[in-house]
Amino acid sequence: MIHKIGIIGLGVIGASLGMALRSCCPEIIVAGRDLDGEIVTRAIELGALDLPLDDQLLAECDLVIMATPLQAMAETIKQIKDHIKPGAIISDVGSVKSWVMQLLEENIPAAIHIIGGHPMAGSEKSGLQAADKFLLQNAAYILTPRPGTAEKPLQELTELLKTIGARVVIMNAREHDQAVARVSHLPHLMSAALVNNLAAKPEFLALAGGGLRDSTRTAASDPDLWQDILMLNRDAVIEELESMLQILIDVQLALQYKDGEMLHRYLQTACTTRKNVPSLRPCLEDARDLIAIIPDQPGVIGIIGTLLGHADINIQILQLLNVRDEDEGSIKITVPGEKAFAACELLKKQGFQSWLLEK
Template sequence: MSAGLCEKPLFKKCCILGLGLMGGSMGLALGEHKVVRERWGYDLDAAAMLQAKKRGAVDRTAALPHALADAELVILAMPVRQIMRTLEMLGQNVSCLPEGAIVTDLGSTKEKVVQAMDAVLPAGVSGIGGHPMAGSEKAGIGAADALLLKNAVYILTPARQMKAAALHKMRQTVRAIGARPLVLEAAAHDKMAALVSHLPQLVAVALVNSLGDSGQTKGPLLRLAGNGFRDTTRIAMGDPGMWYDIFQTNKLFLKESLQIFMKELDLIYNCLEQEDEKEAIARLSRAGSVRRQLTALS
């Protein structure tokens, strides 16, 4: 199934728990492509629920567990540690869900989420971790956009008790909203995400803090920061609480990635210290070669 209007909705009802940037964007995309007949939503923030309904990200809102009743698809769109707490709540209210229901999430780390799914979901409910590789430095339902997920690689990490039919249906859903499904084991996802998503966030933060620590931000320094610096550090404006949550739930692989990065910085530092032009050019050239591979995939 390619992106476009579904001839027939894949689900009668879905329930999105968490109506911020990602939950709102998912709701808008599901509605735009007619993937779900009826979209229900819940958020701890009553104002977010009102705005989500006003913007068309959901059709109805309700308190829990009422919002979950008969939902064939449940989407958890919140920070990872909150996802794990919400899964515990779902485990206590699983009778609300029909046989064959799918529980998925939009969190940035997967291993702990999938472990929690295995621990609390019964055999009749399939748990499938989800991570669309898309986002924004903005937050909240006001920033939600159906196009945020378009062409994004969308990782699916099945839990042990997942039914094959459920994975097929999630693949269909991802394709229907214009994203590209990729099935991975949860640990493999977390290791790769540490390198291509979580480490870059830390690097952007470190770059901006280095500028701040220079003590020159009240002079002309900020005006000298051109597009290169701005593009590299845009993501440093992301929500601090959300990112700390990601770092804590992927601590092992993030530390490994940091060690690789710090080793590379040491190599470059030594090139400068020893005036090793040949090695410096080699490292700069290697970076350009790898980056061109990324461009070719776009």
């Protein structure tokens, strides 16, 4: 059983893990360390840790999670490998798994269970201040156990992660790296490309709407972090870039030769596929979205939350879409499908212009 957990590195992922674990598993002791001692103190104050992680406590941990940047992992492993007890589990949260798993297998004693990990959640913001105990809820959490790993430790870690709301997916390291190159690493490069394409015409940024902001959110992420991720997974990323380049060439040719039929097929495929994305999150399969126009004034979102809460309608997602010049804005509210009509009617009765979006 997992009774004590050590988290090394208290950035957005490490601290969010700590918060979620302490919230959902209060019987488990969560300790942590960071290069900055003040961050450890602050993490305890924020509820991400029970106490600091020294070497003595590290030796008592049933699970050790490395949540450091990739470039720090080799040194981290060197510092901790002689302090981890036989039978414990060591994991990580790195975005590249083949390289990390090789590093662990070459340095960690055979009596320690190596189970790589990668939570598919994060933020363009970094550091403890961006941590969120709900960050991993409904997010895929990929585990890459060393071949031959016993069933018991893998099951224990899986159940622990499910307890904090994550969707556990088990695959080997190579499969992971190819998959995340397509769903994470390539999209990050596309986000950066869109922003860099605007560099020559920065005045066009004033015309940008929500679509561009959504498409380029990850471009604001830490360049040092992403340089390491992309370089360490470069073979898989290059393969995905080649595929993307061919797609863009095909679109260019369709426009050049006025092939509207091909262009429509391309756009229709994207439209259909995108509409199916929410179904990958089980808790939102039957959810509905509604739009509400609200005045731009303090407390209005709280009023809406209270209205829906009193009607026993849970807000699953709330997103601020836009604030207009006439001192009003629009929000998108995701609620359980069976209560969507009631939520919309309730807001209308309270004077908020509201409507349901098509599924």
